[in-house]
């Protein structure tokens with residue numbers, strides 16, 4: 001048996017001095033048996049008016065409420081009470097009645113003229129009290145019961161009527177969270193197990209949307225919209241009805257959040273608790289603009305990427321406390337994954353040295369950290385360079401290997417930065433290499449993350465230089481220099497001269513292949529050559545615009561290779577010869 005509204009208007013007829021008040025008009029919908037239907041809507045939208053009309057306590061202004069196929073208005077009161085029970089917002093009950101006596105009131109439609117309960121009625125009352133887990137309260141007076149217990153007894157009274165439909169107006173209003181959840185669960189169970197029509201109004205929106213089979217939503221426009229909670233949520237109707245100045249309904253989390261328009265944008269994993277905690281601190285995934293903060297699950301905790309740094313937190317509480325105080329205008333933003341892949345793919349086309357693959361380390365790929373920690377792996381690389389270059393001198397091969405590896409990490413790092421304002425995250429554990437018979441060492445990054453430089457033209461800023469230096473020199477080349485030092489003794493000046501030479505080589509490759517980037521490349525390289533271990537390694541000269549050259553202070557030992565001559569950056573090339581070389585290469589005069 002259904003409870004159906006047929007083009008119905010709920011409201012108040014004209015009275016003396018008052019015009020007719022049509023609260024909800026043109027209502028046509030059905031509450032089905034076996035389903036819990038929740039009635040939700042802002043204050044004053046007409047929920048109580050609708051429930052009273054559906055209960056036959058006030059007539060519809062127009063249209064009909066049908067129980068089964070019969071209009072409610074044409075069902076005699078006693079008969080109606082056998083079909084439909086109500087639990088309205090009555091807090092005044094005879095205080096001296098016991099719970100059993102109150103539940104017994106529900107039998108009145110079934111008792112005869114005397115109103116006396118027979119054994120069958122007592123059995124139904126006991127069953128009803130049991131169904132709402134209130135059997136143990138049967139002999140207690142109503143005045144002694146908690147709000148939650150009293151609501152259960154009132155529902156027992158409704159059940160004792162043995163109706164097909166129960167209408168409840170805000171039964172959870174005075175209950176604590178646990179009792180509210182328990183009561184809604186109870187109502188859903190009763191609807192399903194006993195095939196009842198149950199319509200319940202509530203202000204507990206989040207809970208209602210979680211437990212209801214169907215929701216009836218009265219909007220501020222006075223229109224009733226119905227559907228599953230998910231349908232209403234997806235169509236944005238919940239937000240339309242309830243969003244306010246401060247709070248708005250978050251569709252994915254199913255909860256109210258501080259307004260995203262006022263929040264700062266963050267990239268978050270699927271994690272409703274985390275999302276909610278960060279919303280409280282003013283971070284929201286739907287806030288407008290590029291994400292300033294990115295968070296990922298990491299083991300049992302969380303990793304937060306903010307302004308070029310990664311931070312680890314063991315709990316949401318620690319993360320939220322930190323997120324409350326961080327800067328509003330970071331120089332570096334966690335890049336969108338596609339931005340990183342696109343930048344790396346583009347830069348990989350400059351030359352083999354700029355290539356960086358994305359993807360997990362499948363067979364044959366080894367972490368870069370192996371070169372730092374596993375002396376035999378590094379020695380093997382040195383030996384293979386020695387064989388390839390035809391030298392028996394380990395220190396020469398080690399020097400050239402170091403320079404080659406430095407060029408391999410500088411090139412994609414600086415290329416992406418200069419061409420796309422994007423700093424790739426390069427760490428020894430997320431960078432992989434694979435041996436190859438010839439050509440630049442194949443490199444792969446996984447996961448491939450990075451940072452976008454927030455303010456345009458800031459690529460050369462101190463902050464950017466600091467982060468590239470930290471990642472490439474401190475993170476990769478310094479430990480590599482230490483590891484090389486464990487195999488063969490080489491002067492630090494030589495190794496850092498090599499690092500600087502390969503940095504300059506990257507700039508020259510960019511100048512050749514992407515001439516429009518030369519200015520930025522030179523400026524960035526000059527800043528880097530003023531930093532830490534790269535200081536005093538040499539000078540980046542630009543004898544003709546767009547033609548950078550490096551003059552290093554130390555020797556890389558290249559000249560010791562059979563028939564090699566001096567390297568182009570060599571400090572030992574006499575000034576005049578160098579000028580002539582440069583002139584030939586720039587097409588100018590010395």
Ligand SMILES: Nc1ncnc2c1ncn2[C@@H]1O[C@H](COP(=O)(O)OP(=O)(O)OP(=O)(O)O)[C@@H](O)[C@H]1O
Pocket residue numbers: 012021023041042043044045046047048049050
């Ligand atoms: N007896 C009445 N006569 C005229 N108008 C009334 C009467 N009772 C309520 N109203 C009006 O009808 C509208 C709907 O009220 P109703 O109590 O049905 O809303 P509600 O959604 O249940 O509100 P709340 O969430 O605050 O309980 C309100 O504008 C209210 O002022």
